[in-house]
Amino acid sequence: MMTTLEQTSSNLSPLERIYAEHRYFIESLNGHNQGKLSHLRLRGIEELQRLGIPTVRHEEWKYTNLYSLLAKQFAHARWVDESVASHIVSQFSQWGTVVPVVNGRLVASTAPGIFSLKEVASSDNQLVQRLGTIAVSEGNAIVAWNTAFLEDGVVVRIDQHSPKDPIIITSVLDTRQGNVMAHERHLVEVAPGGSATVVFVQRTVGDGEALLNQVLECWVGENAQMLILIVQDGTANSHAITTHEIELASNARLQMVTVSIGGGFIRNMPAARLVGEGAHAELYGLTIADGTMLVDHHTVVDHRVPSCTSNELYKAILDGRSMGVFNGKIFVRPNAQRTNAYQANRSIVRSPRATINAKPQLEIFANDVRCTHGCTVGRLDKEAMFYLRSRGLSPAEAEALLLTAFAEEITAQIPIESIRAHVNATIEHLFHADELA
Amino acid sequence: MKAPILEIRNLHARVGDNEILRGVDLVVYPGEVHAIMGPNGSGKSTLAAVLAGREDYEVTDGEVLFDGKNLLELDPEERAREGLFLAFQYPVEIPGVSTATFLKTALNELRKHRGLQPLDAMEFMNLMQQRAALVKIDPAFFTRSVNEGFSGGEKKRNEIFQLAMLEPRLAILDETDSGLDIDALRIVADGVNALRSPDRSFLVITHYQRLLNYIVPDVVHVLYRGRIIKSGTKDLALELEAKGYDWVKEFAEVTA
Ligand SMILES: Nc1ncnc2c1ncn2[C@@H]1O[C@H](COP(=O)(O)OP(=O)(O)OP(=O)(O)O)[C@@H](O)[C@H]1O
Ligand SMILES: [Mg+2]
Numbered sequence: 001m002m003t004t005l006e007q008t009s010s011n012l013s014p015l016e017r018i019y020a021e022h023r024y025f026i027e028s029l030n031g032h033n034q035g036k037l038s039h040l041r042l043r044g045i046e047e048l049q050r051l052g053i054p055t056v057r058h059e060e061w062k063y064t065n066l067y068s069l070l071a072k073q074f075a076h077a078r079w080v081d082e083s084v085a086s087h088i089v090s091q092f093s094q095w096g097t098v099v100p101v102v103n104g105r106l107v108a109s110t111a112p113g114i115f116s117l118k119e120v121a122s123s124d125n126q127l128v129q130r131l132g133t134i135a136v137s138e139g140n141a142i143v144a145w146n147t148a149f150l151e152d153g154v155v156v157r158i159d160q161h162s163p164k165d166p167i168i169i170t171s172v173l174d175t176r177q178g179n180v181m182a183h184e185r186h187l188v189e190v191a192p193g194g195s196a197t198v199v200f201v202q203r204t205v206g207d208g209e210a211l212l213n214q215v216l217e218c219w220v221g222e223n224a225q226m227l228i229l230i231v232q233d234g235t236a237n238s239h240a241i242t243t244h245e246i247e248l249a250s251n252a253r254l255q256m257v258t259v260s261i262g263g264g265f266i267r268n269m270p271a272a273r274l275v276g277e278g279a280h281a282e283l284y285g286l287t288i289a290d291g292t293m294l295v296d297h298h299t300v301v302d303h304r305v306p307s308c309t310s311n312e313l314y315k316a317i318l319d320g321r322s323m324g325v326f327n328g329k330i331f332v333r334p335n336a337q338r339t340n341a342y343q344a345n346r347s348i349v350r351s352p353r354a355t356i357n358a359k360p361q362l363e364i365f366a367n368d369v370r371c372t373h374g375c376t377v378g379r380l381d382k383e384a385m386f387y388l389r390s391r392g393l394s395p396a397e398a399e400a401l402l403l404t405a406f407a408e409e410i411t412a413q414i415p416i417e418s419i420r421a422h423v424n425a426t427i428e429h430l431f432h433a434d435e436l437a
Numbered sequence: 438m439k440a441p442i443l444e445i446r447n448l449h450a451r452v453g454d455n456e457i458l459r460g461v462d463l464v465v466y467p468g469e470v471h472a473i474m475g476p477n478g479s480g481k482s483t484l485a486a487v488l489a490g491r492e493d494y495e496v497t498d499g500e501v502l503f504d505g506k507n508l509l510e511l512d513p514e515e516r517a518r519e520g521l522f523l524a525f526q527y528p529v530e531i532p533g534v535s536t537a538t539f540l541k542t543a544l545n546e547l548r549k550h551r552g553l554q555p556l557d558a559m560e561f562m563n564l565m566q567q568r569a570a571l572v573k574i575d576p577a578f579f580t581r582s583v584n585e586g587f588s589g590g591e592k593k594r595n596e597i598f599q600l601a602m603l604e605p606r607l608a609i610l611d612e613t614d615s616g617l618d619i620d621a622l623r624i625v626a627d628g629v630n631a632l633r634s635p636d637r638s639f640l641v642i643t644h645y646q647r648l649l650n651y652i653v654p655d656v657v658h659v660l661y662r663g664r665i666i667k668s669g670t671k672d673l674a675l676e677l678e679a680k681g682y683d684w685v686k687e688f689a690e691v692t693a
Contacts, residue, residue, distance in 0.1 A: 387529040390489050391543040391603065392517035392550070401542065405533025405582075 014053055014070040019045075021076040022148055028078065037121050037150050040132045044147030051141040063325045063357050064296045069239060069265045072209045074181035076149060077103035077173070084174050084205045092201060095418050096166030103174055104182035105152045113162050117185060118152040127155050131187055134217035135245045142269070143243055146215045149183040153215075156198065158224075159191035166197035166229075166416060175208025175237070184214045192221035192249070199229040199419065202263075204238045209264075216244040220252040222276060227255050229414060233262040233426055236291065243269045248308075250276030257413050259423050260295045261288040261430065271300035274308035274336075285314035286410035288430055289322035289354070296325035301343075303336040303366075310340075315410055316347040317403055318354035325357045332364040332371060339366060343373040348380060348406060400431040439467050440505060442607050442638050443488075448499035449663075450487045457483045459663035460499070465607070468635040472649055472674060473642045475660035476682050481642045482526050484660065485611045489523040490516050504606070517543075518550035520606030524596035524613050526642075531583040536595070537565065539583050540602050547603060568601040572628040589616035597628050608632075609640040614648040626651030646678040661689050 012020060022045055053070070054061040085100035085107055092098045097111045106116040120127045137144035154169050173180055190196045198218075204210040220226045226248075232240065240263065246254055260266050272281035287295040301310045316324040324347060332339045347356040360373040380402050388398035407427050414420040443465040450458040457480045465471055473481055487494050488501065490513035501508040503519060511519065531539070544564075545555040556564065569576055572594050584592050593613050600608050610629070614622055629639065629652050641652060649657070649671055657673040658665045661682070666689040667673065677685070 381529075383529045384531050386491055386513060387525070387531065388539070388543075389513040390517055390523055391539070391599065392514050392546040393542055394514055394546070397542060397546070401534050401539065402531070405531070408533055 014067060017073070018048070018053075018145070018148075025076060025078075025149060035121070036128065036131065040137070040147050041150050044137045044144045044150065047137040047139075047144035048141060048148055051139070051144060053145075054141055060298060060327070063323065064265075064267055064294065069211065072179050072211075074179045074209065074211045077180040077182045079103065079174070079177060080105045080107065081174055082107045085170070085172050088170060088172055088203050088205075092168045092170055095199060095416065096168045096197070097163075098168045098170050099154050100170045100172055101152070101154065101184055102172045103180060104149075104184055106154055111163065111165070111167075113157050114167060115155040115157075116152060117155050117187065120155050127157055127189075128187065130189065130217060130219055131185075132217075134219065134247055135215050135243055140243075142213065142241055143215055146183045146185060146213050146243070150185055151183070153185035153187065155186070156188040156196070157191070158189070158194045158196040160193050162194060162196070164195065164197075166199050168199045168201060171200070171202040171212050171214065172205060173202070173210030173212060173238070174205045175210050176206035179209040179211075181211040181213065184212065186214070186216045188216065188218040188226075190218075190220045190224040190226055190252075193223050194221065195225040197227040197229070197416070199231065200242070201231050202234050202238055202240055204235055207237065209237045209239065211239040211265075212241070214240065214242045216242075216246075218244070218246040220246060220248045220254060222249045223251045224249070225253045227415065228257070229416070229419060230256075230258040230268070231419065231423060232258070232260040232266055233423070235262065236264045236293070238263045239265040241267045241269075243271075245271045245273070246281075247273045247275050248279035248281060251278040252276060253279070254281040255413070255415075256281075256283045257410065258283075258285040258297070259411065259414075260286065261423070261426060263293065263295075265294050267296045267298070269298045269300075271302065272310065273302040273304060274310065275304050277305050277307045279305075279308045281308075281310045282413075283310075283312040283314075284410050284413045285326075286407055287314075287316035287318070287324050288407065288427060289316070289318050289324060290320040290430075291322060292320070293322045294325075295322075298325075298327045298329075300329045300331070301341060302331045302333070303339045303341060304331075304333045306335060306337045306339070308336065308339055310342070312343040313410065314345045315406060316356055317350065317406065318347065318356055319350040321351070321353045323355050323357070327359045327361060328373070329361045329363065330371060330373075332366050332369050334365045336366045337368040339369045339371065341369075341371040345373075345375045346406075347377045348403070349377060350379070403431050404428065441465060441502075442467050442504055443640075444502040446500050448484075448487070448501060449497045450483060450494045451497055452494055456497075457494070457663050458487065461660070461663070461665055463658065463665060465638050465640065467606075467638055468633075469655045470633070470639040470641060470652060472654040472657045472671075473640060473660055474644065474657065474674065474677060479660045480663045481660050482611055485523055485526075485609045485640075485642060488516075488609060489513060489521065514546070517603075517605075518547055522600055522603055522605035522608045524593075524600060524608065524610045526611040526615075528584045528587075528592040528596055530585045530587075532585050534583050535580050536583050537579040540565070540599065543599075544602060564602065569598060571601050571631055572597045573624050574598050590618060590621045593617055594621060594625060597625050601628065601632060604632075604637075606636065607638045607640065609642070611642045612644065613641075614643050614645060622648065623651065646674040649674045659685050661686060664689065
């Protein structure tokens with residue numbers, strides 16, 4: 001099955017390879033390429049052809065070289081071995097309801113209100129009416145790519161009666177048959193007054209390289225609350241491009257915490273659109289990178305209507321030859337009066353070969369607005385280091401204490417105790433490993 | 438008589454081209470309290486910082502023996518572990534690090550150096566409660582970030598609390614009295630007096646004779662332009678209070 005493609009693929013350019021795989025993918029659907037999904041797929045591949053895969057000449061991808069990643073020749077994953085999921089599921093089961101997605105396919109829909117996109121998309125289901133309307137292919141190569149390969153993902157519908165258990169969307173990429181890429185498309189809708197927690201984690205099985213292209217479309221209804229946690233703590237062969245687009249109706253609240261403390265190549269593109277008055281969004285991010293890890297956050301907070309508030313804080317600790325990128329866009333549209341938006345980005349660069357590229361980008365088209373940002377890049381505070389050492393702490397202990405404090409400002413925003421503890425323990429381990437080195 | 442805990446001989450230190458300490462000599466024996474007075478900018482904090490191991494200062498001449506060991510070749514944390522403590526003139530705020538975590542790490546580090554087991558959570562808590570009572574610190578401070586948002590006086594009191602926790606052999610108090618209200622001054626002085634013992638010494642840097650009514654020194658020194666130009670009994674502090682520094686500066690001119 002894979003052999004025909006594998007034999008010819010090695011001398012294909014990344015785009016040619018994607019087209020070949022796309023033809024193969026459509027054929028493999030065996031005539032099931034109909035209805036809403038087929039229409040979206042077609043638009044996706046057409047848009048991808050028009051836009052191409054972004055290169056470093058593209059302003060938005062200046063520091064993040066997708067082509068060098070694609071040199072790893074990821075194959076669009078067509079095999080699913082459900083059995084690999086079970087031990088991974090058990091790792092996260094204490095956090096909430098685990099929904100495993102193996103190589104892009106949901107292996108079991110386990111709880112009420114949680115569906116497989118593949119299953120519900122076949123009919124003209126109300127559940128999928130927003131599919132392709134929040135994250136759109138037009139002008140966005142990554143979403144177009146994801147949509148061209150649209151097949152499965154998790155569909156969640158939450159209302160006031162839904163269980164409050166966090167939903168742990170667990171992406172498992174199985175590389176035992178070679179390097180893989182998986183496209184996941186998730187759709188979450190929180191009905192007015194509802195409250196939902198969705199957690200994203202990623203694990204790679206096998207020694208190959210794994211690339212996840214994950215797109216979330218999320219609608220948060222009036223007075224509803226949405227908590228999104230993204231825990232990126234994988235191994236160096238785990239790569240991810242995430243696009244999480246969330247629209248907030250009036251008086252809806254979003255809190256999003258992204259912790260990127262492990263993995264290889266990570267590009268996150270969260271977007272919060274405040275489309276109902278009185279909506280509020282909080283975006284937090286923590287990067288801890290070493291080696292050659294790359295963590296790129298391109299965030300968008302879009303104030304489209306009056307009287308919304310947003311708060312954004314991204315922090316990074318960079319060591320080795322790692323690179324951090326932060327691009328924070330805040331849009332305040334012409335009628336979005338009485339907007340209150342804040343953005344801050346703080347980085348600590350610990351090695352001469354580590355870099356941070358930070359760029360706040362505030363585009364304000366209304367006049368009655370409070371919109372501020374702050375950006376700092378530095379080393380650890382010398383005075384604090386001396387103070388701690390003068391009390392008997394070794395430089396390594398003093399650093400670990402200061403770095404932990406720096407990081408915990410973000411992890412403190414994780415309201416779920418078991419997840420916060422896991423993340424803090426991982427961080428402690430990272431800094432402690434330093435201390436022993 | 439016992440061997441000195443601290444011997445400073447002809448200590449010279451500078452920042453860039455600015456020579457700040459220009460030949461300091463000072464010997465402190467176990468159990469003694471020495472006061473160091475002197476006009477602003479005379480080098481008192483610099484002396485304290487050089488003793489604590491701050492790297493901004495370059496020692497160009499002289500030597501310092503701490504309990505017979507060459508202090509100047511030790512890192513700041515090694516000095517602390519050997520029993521040196523500096524109560525900072527300007528204590529540093531450390532957001533996100535709780536006083537309890539900080540002190541537990543520090544204390545266990547010192548205990549390890551002394552060949553003692555680390556304290557468990559209960560023992561540590563009990564010790565904190567007991568020592569906090571000594572300087573009347575509210576236990577609510579334990580969970581707050583080190584010095585963050587503390588008032589000036591609270592920061593100073595927190596320094597003495599740390600002193601009480603870490604039980605050094607030589608404590609240097611750099612203007613711990615400035616910024617304290619009358620009651621707090623009393624509390625801090627009582628705390629220090631409670632911590633006085635035959636094998637613990639104090640170097641008390643102050644501008645005010647009043648502190649020395651509470652913490653009675655064995656010796657009073659005047660530091661001027663990087664040198665100790667006069668030493669005397671506690672009566673010297675009274676004399677300075679009455680007459681100012683001009684008359685002692687003449688000693689500097691004579692010896693310069
Ligand atoms: N890091 C430094 N860089 C440059 N100059 C310094 C530095 N530290 C101290 N000095 C200078 O050395 C001199 C002595 O300063 P120091 O702080 O030791 O004085 P002090 O006796 O403690 O004064 P005060 O009574 O005002 O606290 C001052 O002129 C000061 O400006
Ligand atoms: Mg001073």
